[in-house]
Amino acid sequence: MIRVRKIQIPALPTKQPRRLYVYLPHDYYRSDRRYPVLYMFDGHNVFYDKHATYGKSWGMKEYLTRTKLPLILVAVECNTEGERRMNEYSPWDIDCIPQLGHMEGLGKVTMDWICGTLKPEIDGRYRTLPDRGNTLIAGSSMGGLMALYAVSAYNGVFSRAAALSPCFWIGGEKLHALLSETPFAGTTRVYMDYGTAEEAEGNSEDIADMFKGAEELTRAGAEVAARAVHGAAHNEAAWEKRIPVFMDYLLK
Numbered sequence: 001m002i003r004v005r006k007i008q009i010p011a012l013p014t015k016q017p018r019r020l021y022v023y024l025p026h027d028y029y030r031s032d033r034r035y036p037v038l039y040m041f042d043g044h045n046v047f048y049d050k051h052a053t054y055g056k057s058w059g060m061k062e063y064l065t066r067t068k069l070p071l072i073l074v075a076v077e078c079n080t081e082g083e084r085r086m087n088e089y090s091p092w093d094i095d096c097i098p099q100l101g102h103m104e105g106l107g108k109v110t111m112d113w114i115c116g117t118l119k120p121e122i123d124g125r126y127r128t129l130p131d132r133g134n135t136l137i138a139g140s141s142m143g144g145l146m147a148l149y150a151v152s153a154y155n156g157v158f159s160r161a162a163a164l165s166p167c168f169w170i171g172g173e174k175l176h177a178l179l180s181e182t183p184f185a186g187t188t189r190v191y192m193d194y195g196t197a198e199e200a201e202g203n204s205e206d207i208a209d210m211f212k213g214a215e216e217l218t219r220a221g222a223e224v225a226a227r228a229v230h231g232a233a234h235n236e237a238a239w240e241k242r243i244p245v246f247m248d249y250l251l252k
Contacts, residue, residue, distance in 0.1 A: 001028065002047055002061060007076075011109050012088055018077035020118075021047055023061070024126070025070050034127045035072045036134035036251075039114060039158075041089065041143030043075030045236055052236060053080075059240045069247070074122055076114070078143075089142035091149045092174050111150055115157050133187070136250055138162035140239050144192075145171050148213070151190060151222075152182040162191040162246040164239050165198060168209035176209075179216040188222040190214075191246040195232025225249050 001024045006017040021043045025035060040060075044051045047061045060073060078085040083103070086094060091107030123130040137158045139147040144166030151161035168175060192214060194207045207228050214226035232238040 009113050011113050012079065012106060014079050014081055014084060016081060019044060021075040023064060023073040025072065026068050034129045035070055036136065037072045037074060037122060037128050038136040038138060040073065040075040041139035041146055042078050044077040046075040056236045058236050058243065063243050072126060072128060086142060089146050090170055094170060107146055107149055111154055115154055132157055132159045136160040140164040141234065142167050148175065151188060152178050155182060155185050155188060159187060160189045160250045162250060164242060165194055165234055166192060168206050168213065176213060176216060179213050180220060182220055184221045189250060190217055190222050190224050191249045192226040193229050193242060195229045195234065195238055197231050197233040
C-alpha cells in the first residue's frame with residue numbers, strides 16, 4: 001500500500017506543495033510488528049511512472065511487492081521549480097556551474113527538516129523501529145550526494161545509506177573532508193555505485209572520486225561497497241536494475 005499526500009516544507013523557499021509517499025508493507029494491517037524505515041530523495045521518481053520526471057520510475061513498488069520486504073519506505077518529492085532541486089539537494093553553495101551562477105546550498109535545511117520534522121511524524125504515525133540501526137536513506141545523482149551527506153553529518157540518525165551515481169563533482173573537497181573526518185557511531189554501512197556510460201556524459205572523474213570516497217569512509221570506520229557498473233547510464237531505468245544489489249547490501 002502506498003499513501004500519497006501533499007505537504008509543504010516551510011523552511012525551504014517555495015510555497016508549492018509537494019508529494020509525500022509512504023509505502024507500507026503487505027502485512028502492515030495484519031500484524032502488530034514494527035518496521036525499519038528507508039527514506040528516499042526525489043520521491044516522485046520512486047514509485048509511479050506517471051509521476052516521474054522523464055516518464056520512468058525506479059519501480060520500487062514492484063520490487064517491494066515482489067520481495068515482501070518488511071520495510072516502510074518514505075519518499076519526498078523534490079522542488080520542481082527551475083533549478084531549485086539543486087539548492088535543496090546540495091549541502092554546500094554551488095559555484096561550479098557557470099550558466100547557473102552562484103547557488104545557495106540548502107541541503108542542511110533539507111536534512112534538518114527530514115530529521116527534525118518528518119521522521120518524528122513518521123515514527124508517531126506508523127509502527128516504525130525509530131533507532132538509527134533501523135533508519136536508512138537512499139538517493140541518486142544529487143540525491144546520492146545527499147544520502148552520503150546524511151549518513152555522515154547525521155550519523156546519529158542514519159546507519160545505512162545507498163548513493164547511486166552520487167554527484168561528487170558538486171561536493172568536491174568538502175564532501176571528501178566530511179567522509180574522511182566523520183566519527184561514525186556504531187555500525188555504518190554505505191553502498192555506492194556509478195555507471196561507466198555516465199563518464200561519456202561529461203563527468204569523467206566521478207568514478208575515481210567515488211572510489212576515493214569509499215577509501216575515506218572505510219578508513220573512518222564505515223562498511224562500504226563501491227562498484228562501477230558497466231554500461232549503465234544516468235537514469236531511473238539504470239538505477240532500477242541495481243535495487244536488489246543495494247537493498248541486499250543494506251539489509252544483510
